[in-house]
Amino acid sequence: MSETEKLTEEIAARREDLIALTQDLIRIPTRNPPGENYREICDYLDRRLRRGGFATEFVRAEGAPGDSDRTPRWNIVARRPGARPGPCVHFNAHIDVVTEGAGWTRDPFGGALEDGRIYGRGACDMKGGLAAAIVAAEAFVACHPDHAGAIEISGTADEESGGFGGVAHLAERGWFAPDRVQHVIIPEPLNKDRICLGHRGVWWAEIETKGEIAHGSMPFLGDCAVRHMGALIAEMEERLFPALAEKRTEMPVVPEGARQSTLNINSIHGGAPEQAADDTGLPAPCVPDRCRMVIDRRFLIEEDVEEVRAEVLRLLRGLQDRRAGFDYELRELFRVLPTMTAREAPVVTAVAGAVHAVFGRAAEYVVSPGTYDQKHIDRIGRLRNCIAYGPGILDLAHKPDEWVGVEDMVQSAQVMALALRELLTA
């Protein structure tokens, strides 16, 4: 039996353990918001990983958004050193899940196994990936106890709400510094034969147009903020959306439609607040004196974030010059720069080689349309050798009846273990 066969067999033999581990993780509901049961899941991971020879540390992100004594932001980092010096390979998984929502036909926190699929909130995003990484590490250590370097596994909070109580907190405190950690794999559900190199950038802003309140029967005595916002949307339709469609990227973003700049209008609110459903009264006749819009601009590695902002400001200033009474305020809410690990980076080539060994075909390289915790590892941790790779189908994330395939988990655990061998036994 070849070394590769020995390792993949070792993982295949742990199939039942992988199923049970995934079910146990799903059965600890870690809904975010509010960010519940983080300590419980960290305690569970602590027991499991210490049994496998890992030393563990608990890190609470005190003062992070949402952290309180009722919902403390707990993270766990586990490290297992090898027999000799070498690089550290770190698997990072978020422990939080989004709320289950309506429409389930199974218990969202039951972890039911049916026809080779495990069902539950977080099954694919990303407790299945975390379980696969743990089993991959344990099987690799069993086959190669004399390996070099170190393996780390972290379970981190709040990815679904920006990661500030999780990876960002750890990165700010040096946990992802390049002298500690050299390779990072984030087992998000990107499909077992795809390597995700990074993500597009994000720029969120709130734009407010201003008007003047007056009686609705004499709108000429006021100034309608909603009409001013309408003028801005007309400008966007005329100039901005066509310009964004022209901005194509070399990043291999999936799905294909996201291989360009995009902008979503998240919300618009103007005039009197909407009445409650049980309020049978009529609205008052007022000219809206303000209107607010939240925009979500996703940008490319070829673009500069200042230019992304300037593009919107140019529309607003143009309207201010041409349109009587047009006044606005722009508030930036959030920005994340795009990131993309090079295809030649060692963690990429190691995982690509392992995908080839398990599936007999080349890995597909992709970039995510939205962001995930890689942003903090890159921007705060300054570590560029980071990818997302893990089992599960991204489209199922956050949906009712979310599931992860057992065979997909086994195979991606095999890929992870072979990548460990490439990085830690050379």
Ligand SMILES: [Zn+2]
């Ligand atoms: Zn996720």
